[in-house]
Amino acid sequence: MAEEGAVRELLDKMEAERGRILAHLDGLSEEAASRSLKPGEWSTKEQLSHMCEMESMYRAWVEKALQDDNANLDGVRGEPVAIPLMKAQQHSLGEHVAELRHQRERTLRLIAAITPEQYEHRASSSLFGTLTILQWLRSYYRHDRMHFDQMRGQEPTYKPRFLSGSEPQPGADQPPAEDQRRGSQA
Secondary structure, rough: OOOHHHHHHHHHHHHHHHHHHHHHOOOOOHHHHHHOOOOOOEEEEEEEEHHHHHHHHHHHHHHHHHHHOOOOOOOOOOOOOOHHHHHHHHOHHHHHHHHHHHHHHHHHHHHHHHOOOOHOOOEEEEOOEEHHHHHHHHHHHHHHHHHHHHHOOOOOOOOOOOOOOOOOOOOOOOOOOOOOOOOOOO
């Protein structure tokens, strides 16, 4: 059973990491948000679309684990988001920020409905192994941390721990609409 302190820490970290991103975006121009800071990397707009897709994906994984303790998450996909990765450049930064906020609101509503016992439900993925719901939810702030660094042209201080030990190649069981230039950044 998850203790109240662990859930509060989760929510605090989610708020802090997302807050850093929103503060960074507040001073960013449309032009800056549309270009990549490094060759072969996503622009800020592309990263924001990806973050929304992953927010939806993680939420679907948690919902599956809530329905079925010890669920297999392979093939479970999130609901489509308003601005998919492949259309990221066609939307304004303001639209991206609104969708980012909308997706997070949905996630926070889901978290508010989880009982302390349910945080211990487990689910497995061929990419990340078997984790509890609390561990899956920690992916949100870690993912935000990684993209905050990338949006500023820095090497990420967080890198996902794939079960295989390395980032999967394009075509593996990955989130929808992954950009083939980079593979999975979850």
